[in-house]
Amino acid sequence: MDISLLVDQLNDGQRNAVAASSPHQLVLAGAGSGKTRVLVHRIAWLLEVEGVSPFAVMAVTFTNKAAKEMKGRLEELLNVPANGMWVGTFHGLAHRFLKLHWREAGLPQHFQILDSDDQLRLVKRVMRENNVDDSRYPPKQIQWFINEQKDEGRRAAHVMPSSDPFAKTLREVYYLYEQICQQNGLVDFGEILLRAHELWLENPDLLAHYQQRFRNILVDEFQDTNNIQYAWIRLLAGNKVSVMAVGDDDQSIYGWRGANIGNIRDFQQDFPGAELIKLEQNYRSTKTILAAANAVISNNSGRLGKNLFTDGAEGEPIRLYSAFNEQDEARYIADQVDNWAKEGNARADMAILYRSNAQSRTLEEALLRAGIPYRIYGGQRFYERLEIKNALAYLRLLLNRDDDGSVERVINVPARAIGEKTVDILRSFARDQGCSLWKSCELAIANNALPKRATSSVQSFLDLVDEMSAGIEELELQEIVSHVIENSGLIEHHKKEKGEKGQARVDNLEELVNAARQFDADEEPDLAEEDGDQPLSELAQFLDRAALDAGDGQADEYEDAVQLMTLHSAKGLEFPQVVLAGLEEGLFPHKMSMDEAEGLEEERRLAYVGITRAMDQLIITHAESRRLYGQENFSTPSRFIREIPSEYISEVRLKNTVSRPLSARPKLGGAITTGRKLLDDSLPYGLGQRVLHAMFGEGTVVQFEGQGNGLRVQVNFDDAGSKWLVVSFAKLEAL
Numbered sequence: 001m002d003i004s005l006l007v008d009q010l011n012d013g014q015r016n017a018v019a020a021s022s023p024h025q026l027v028l029a030g031a032g033s034g035k036t037r038v039l040v041h042r043i044a045w046l047l048e049v050e051g052v053s054p055f056a057v058m059a060v061t062f063t064n065k066a067a068k069e070m071k072g073r074l075e076e077l078l079n080v081p082a083n084g085m086w087v088g089t090f091h092g093l094a095h096r097f098l099k100l101h102w103r104e105a106g107l108p109q110h111f112q113i114l115d116s117d118d119q120l121r122l123v124k125r126v127m128r129e130n131n132v133d134d135s136r137y138p139p140k141q142i143q144w145f146i147n148e149q150k151d152e153g154r155r156a157a158h159v160m161p162s163s164d165p166f167a168k169t170l171r172e173v174y175y176l177y178e179q180i181c182q183q184n185g186l187v188d189f190g191e192i193l194l195r196a197h198e199l200w201l202e203n204p205d206l207l208a209h210y211q212q213r214f215r216n217i218l219v220d221e222f223q224d225t226n227n228i229q230y231a232w233i234r235l236l237a238g239n240k241v242s243v244m245a246v247g248d249d250d251q252s253i254y255g256w257r258g259a260n261i262g263n264i265r266d267f268q269q270d271f272p273g274a275e276l277i278k279l280e281q282n283y284r285s286t287k288t289i290l291a292a293a294n295a296v297i298s299n300n301s302g303r304l305g306k307n308l309f310t311d312g313a314e315g316e317p318i319r320l321y322s323a324f325n326e327q328d329e330a331r332y333i334a335d336q337v338d339n340w341a342k343e344g345n346a347r348a349d350m351a352i353l354y355r356s357n358a359q360s361r362t363l364e365e366a367l368l369r370a371g372i373p374y375r376i377y378g379g380q381r382f383y384e385r386l387e388i389k390n391a392l393a394y395l396r397l398l399l400n401r402d403d404d405g406s407v408e409r410v411i412n413v414p415a416r417a418i419g420e421k422t423v424d425i426l427r428s429f430a431r432d433q434g435c436s437l438w439k440s441c442e443l444a445i446a447n448n449a450l451p452k453r454a455t456s457s458v459q460s461f462l463d464l465v466d467e468m469s470a471g472i473e474e475l476e477l478q479e480i481v482s483h484v485i486e487n488s489g490l491i492e493h494h495k496k497e498k499g500e501k502g503q504a505r506v507d508n509l510e511e512l513v514n515a516a517r518q519f520d521a522d523e524e525p526d527l528a529e530e531d532g533d534q535p536l537s538e539l540a541q542f543l544d545r546a547a548l549d550a551g552d553g554q555a556d557e558y559e560d561a562v563q564l565m566t567l568h569s570a571k572g573l574e575f576p577q578v579v580l581a582g583l584e585e586g587l588f589p590h591k592m593s594m595d596e597a598e599g600l601e602e603e604r605r606l607a608y609v610g611i612t613r614a615m616d617q618l619i620i621t622h623a624e625s626r627r628l629y630g631q632e633n634f635s636t637p638s639r640f641i642r643e644i645p646s647e648y649i650s651e652v653r654l655k656n657t658v659s660r661p662l663s664a665r666p667k668l669g670g671a672i673t674t675g676r677k678l679l680d681d682s683l684p685y686g687l688g689q690r691v692l693h694a695m696f697g698e699g700t701v702v703q704f705e706g707q708g709n710g711l712r713v714q715v716n717f718d719d720a721g722s723k724w725l726v727v728s729f730a731k732l733e734a735l
């Protein structure tokens with residue numbers, strides 16, 4: 001390749017980094033300053049100019065997608081296949097070493113990887129077999145504990161013995177779990193890193209071999225490495241290999257998962273002669289977007305401190321849309337995608353980012369209805385998530401006990417000691433008798449075909465479903481759903497999981513109640529006339545809709561689709577147009593992180609990551625009222641909005657004509673398809689209208705209910721909170 005090309009596309013700072021001759025480099029720079037670009041060009045430089053073999057370079061990226069992109073860029077730059085190169089995530093690379101050196105690592109050749117669900121199942125098994133009470137020791141908590149230890153490089157034997165019975169049990173289960181894994185050649189995610197670390201520690205010759213072999217190691221997103229990852233790199237580097245780490249302390253967003261920002265501070269000590277290189281020019285975003293990002297992050301303390309500027313255009317102001325509820329927000333966003341595409345842009349150049357996975361449901365529905373292809377990156381679609389599928393399985397059983405798939409799915413979820421063996425017996429029973437699994441449960445019990453313990457467990461499952469279905473005819477659809485997620489034990493089950501994941505699953509389940517509340521059977525095409533509005537037929541339609549939503553809509557690989565993802569998975573990426581949805585206090589910053597300064601600062605870094613994903617246009621939305629996690633919340637706009645100087649923001653005005661049709665029972669889902677209907681003459685104001693009340697002061701209209709003299713409105717008053725008022729009495733003055 002033409003080497004001048006390689007450096008021509010770089011500024012001075014970047015060129016210094018790419019062509020550095022110092023022993024090690026720490027590139028510390030803000031978002032969009034070309035860190036990843038430097039890393040890629042550095043590799044090209046090493047290969048082309050310094051004549052380093054492609055197999056002597058290792059590059060660590062944060063996601064597999066980033067690794068793939070990096071290989072792609074290298075192939076483009078160098079015109080050589082990059083397949084055999086050591087480019088990957090920490091897990092991916094560590095796994096590769098374990099595969100190569102399974103013997104030295106003390107593993108069977110075909111060791112098996114446990115994902116997080118497998119791991120949990122195994123923890124439970126260990127607990128069961130050793131009579132550890134899972135009501136006192138939630139398996140999720142033990143799983144979390146084990147992973148935490150592994151991330152810190154500690155085996156059970158290294159955990160400090162304690163006289164505290166709780167700590168003692170955690171340690172014991174960890175120990176037993178380790179044994180089972182070892183006996184069966186099972187390797188969980190944390191183990192991959194820990195093992196790879198031990199591989200170096202216990203095999204000095206092997207380590208020496210690799211230290212000889214690798215000349216350069218490069219690490220992207222260095223601010224998010226945890227202790228074991230950093231220790232692993234340090235060992236591998238020894239005192240021969242040159243390391244380049246690139247990162248941004250302002251983008252450290254995985255503290256909650258053990259990432260240690262202190263690694264940045266330690267780097268210069270741990271790697272003698274490390275040169276600190278700062279990049280200050282941002283090439284990604286407009287002046288406006290960058291200024292907003294800088295303003296927000298300046299509210300954090302203890303930053304390493306960087307300046308970022310751009311020569312780019314001023315750009316358009318950031319659009320701020322204050323929706324009256326989450327449906328309105330989703331509809332607005334879908335409109336924006338539509339406009340964007342109509343202007344001739346690729347949908348894939350637009351991303352919708354949100355704090356919490358549960359937010360995606362409303363967005364997905366709005367996009368589905370508008371017929372806009374979308375893709376969820378780094379996550380699953382709402383109706384495909386494990387906890388949602390489990391809840392739907394229980395709901396299906398209420399309608400049809402003979403739904404074998406559903407029985408299989410939840411017969412032992414939450415765990416009720418029905419093992420695979422029992423299920424096998426039931427399956428063969430069903431086969432022999434030519435009946436459903438449910439029937440075979442009944443038959444097996446009646447014929448004493450199961451061991452005693454299994455009999456009572458299976459019986460309790462049958463009873464549970466029967467009990468849950470009693471009286472549901474009297475309930476509204478959302479009440480049925482709420483009833484089932486509670487009484488099936490699913491909520492409880494996920495509440496026991498520690499950390500964000502468990503909480504996210506609980507959130508998603510509660511979001512399902514929301515979906516049911518907003519579900520409008522009248523909008524479903526194949527409404528069976530004679531069933532009318534019966535809750536049960538409504539349930540059947542709801543389940544059909546869920547199955548359909550799970551099955552299609554997600555754009556196939558080559559279709560041009562708008563990208564949906566959480567803020568966490570957007571790290572390192574960039575898009576011409578970005579929407580940040582749901583910027584409300586309690587949602588973002590998230591309520592779980594708002595109370596401590598540290599948590600709040602991590603949320604703010606996440607906001608910084610979000611804003612800096614945008615190249616040309618940024619849209620920020622928040623909703624006055626939001627049904628999320630099954631609850632209606634009224635929230636104030638996120639402090640992160642307030643931290644953006646108002647000169648960079650242009651507020652999108654609400655259209656007064658936007659309303660939703662009146663109906664006896666409010667179903668907000670209607671807002672999506674009929675949102676643009678003109679206001680009913682009998683209605684004095686539209687949703688989102690600011691009003692004044694003699695006693696409660698100013699507020700915003702967020703909902704309607706009833707008709708004529710019975711017409712009531714829900715107003716979110718600035719000071720007095722939310723109130724339902726009868727319009728004919730309330731004497732509201734439109735502002």
Ligand code: ATP
Binds near residue numbers: 034038571573
């Ligand atoms: P993040 O912190 O978000 O990971 P980053 O620092 O890794 O960002 P890059 O993704 O490498 O930044 O670069 C941001 C954008 O700026 C990319 O589109 C990149 O191609 C472009 N860019 C970087 N440096 C230059 C340059 N010298 N000239 C032109 N474009 C550049």
Ligand code: MG
Binds near residue numbers: 035036037220572
């Ligand atoms: Mg980057």
